[in-house]
Amino acid sequence: MKTFTIGVIAGDGVGTEVVPQAKRVLERVAQKHSVTFAFQDFDWGADHFFRWGRMMPAGAIDLLQPCDAILLGAVGHPQIPDHTTLNGLLLPIRRAFDQFANVRPAYLYPGVQSPLARPKGGEIDMVVVRENTEGEYAQVGGFVYQHQPEEVAIQTSVFTRRGVERIIRFAFELAIRRNKKKRVTSITKSNAQGHSMVLWDRTFRDVAAQYPDIETESLLVDAAAMNFIRRPESFDVVVGSNLFGDILSDISAIIIGSMGLAASANLDPLRRFPSMFEPVHGSAPDIAGKGIVNPLATILSAGMMLEHLEMTDAAQQVESAVAAVLADGNVRTPDLGGSSSTEEVTTAVVEKLG
Numbered sequence: 001m002k003t004f005t006i007g008v009i010a011g012d013g014v015g016t017e018v019v020p021q022a023k024r025v026l027e028r029v030a031q032k033h034s035v036t037f038a039f040q041d042f043d044w045g046a047d048h049f050f051r052w053g054r055m056m057p058a059g060a061i062d063l064l065q066p067c068d069a070i071l072l073g074a075v076g077h078p079q080i081p082d083h084t085t086l087n088g089l090l091l092p093i094r095r096a097f098d099q100f101a102n103v104r105p106a107y108l109y110p111g112v113q114s115p116l117a118r119p120k121g122g123e124i125d126m127v128v129v130r131e132n133t134e135g136e137y138a139q140v141g142g143f144v145y146q147h148q149p150e151e152v153a154i155q156t157s158v159f160t161r162r163g164v165e166r167i168i169r170f171a172f173e174l175a176i177r178r179n180k181k182k183r184v185t186s187i188t189k190s191n192a193q194g195h196s197m198v199l200w201d202r203t204f205r206d207v208a209a210q211y212p213d214i215e216t217e218s219l220l221v222d223a224a225a226m227n228f229i230r231r232p233e234s235f236d237v238v239v240g241s242n243l244f245g246d247i248l249s250d251i252s253a254i255i256i257g258s259m260g261l262a263a264s265a266n267l268d269p270l271r272r273f274p275s276m277f278e279p280v281h282g283s284a285p286d287i288a289g290k291g292i293v294n295p296l297a298t299i300l301s302a303g304m305m306l307e308h309l310e311m312t313d314a315a316q317q318v319e320s321a322v323a324a325v326l327a328d329g330n331v332r333t334p335d336l337g338g339s340s341s342t343e344e345v346t347t348a349v350v351e352k353l354g
C-alpha cells in the first residue's frame, strides 16, 4: 500500500479549524483508494511564538523536506505583527522549497451566488498564477534612523529574468493543460515601474512567441482589477508578480462567492522539494473559534494536493463532491448565506464521496 507523508501545519485562528476537516476528507480518500496518508503534525504558529519566541523551530525546513507534500491552514495572530508571523513561517517555506508557482483557481460553482450581478455558475473559470519567490516579496531593504523623525525605509523588488521567465512559461503550459479558453493574461504596471515591469513585459512577449496557439493579453494591474469585475468570464490563466497575484487572487476569490472557496497550491513544478497546499484566506480572527468557518477552500486545496501526488481520480472526486454539496445548497456556512457549521459541511462532502 502506498504511503504519502504529509507535513501538516494548521497554524493559527481558523487554520486550526479547517485543517482537521481537510484531513477527514483525505482519510476517506485513503480508504477508497487504498493508500495511506501519514500525517506529520507540526504545532508551529503563534502559540509556538508565545512559548519559544519564534514561529517555527530552527530546523523546521529540514523536518519538512522529506514530506511528499505540505498542508497548511493559516498564519496570523492579532497580538503579533503580521510581518513577524508571516516572515517567520509561511513565506520562508515558499522560498526554501522554491515553490515558485502559486496556483489559485477561481471557479464559480453552480448554485453559488457571485456578488457580481451577471455571472452564473460555471461562467467564471480562471486561475491566477502568481510568482511566489521574488518580486515585491524579496525582503531586500532596511531602515535607516529607525524610530527617529527622519526615519527612512527602503523595500526593493527583485525581478530576475530566470524567475520571470519560468513563471510565465508555467502559465502557458497550464493554459495548454487546462485546454479551456487557451488564453494567458499577463499583469504588470510598466507605465509606472519602468525597470522590473518592462523586463516582465519583454519576457512575456518572448515566451508568448513560443506558444502560437495560445491567445495573449497584457493588462496593467489597475485595469485588470477593473476587468476582473467587468468581464470575469473572459479570463483563463492570469499571470502576475508576487504582490499583484496576491491582490488579484483576493478579487478572484470573492467574485466566485467567498474567500472560503478559494484554494491554492504553492508548487515546485520541478519536484525537487515538497509543494505546499493552503487556502487563499488567512486566520480570520473575526470568526475564529465559532465553528462556522467554511472548510471548502482547504478541502479543495487538499484536492489540489491529490492532483500533485498524481491521484488524479481522487482529486476529481473531491472536487465533484464539493461541487455536489454546493449545487444542493442545503449545507452551507454563513459566508455562503447558510447556517451550517464547519463540521456539517465537511460531513456533507464526505457523504458525497461515498
Ligand code: NAD
Pocket (backbone or CB within 6 Å): 073, 074, 075, 076, 077, 078, 082, 086, 090, 259, 260, 261, 278, 279, 280, 281, 282, 283, 284, 285, 286, 287, 292, 293, 294, 295, 297, 333, 335
Ligand atoms: P482573512 O482571509 O483571514 O479574512 C478576510 C475576511 O474573509 C474575514 O472577514 C474572514 O472572516 C473572511 N473569511 C476568510 N476565510 C473564510 C472562510 N474560510 N470562511 C468564511 N469566511 C472567511 O484576511 P485578513 O482578515 O486580512 O487577515 C487575518 C490574518 O490572517 C492576518 O494576520 C493576515 O496577515 C493573515 N493572513 C494569512 C494568510 C495565510 O496564512 N496564507 C493569508 C491571508 C492573511
Ligand code: IPM
Pocket (backbone or CB within 6 Å): 086, 090, 091, 246, 280, 282
Ligand atoms: C496569501 C497571503 C500572504 C501573501 C500573506 C499573509 C503574507 O495574503 O497567501 O495570499 O501575501 O502571500
Ligand code: MN
Pocket (backbone or CB within 6 Å): 246, 247, 250, 280
Ligand atoms: Mn493574500
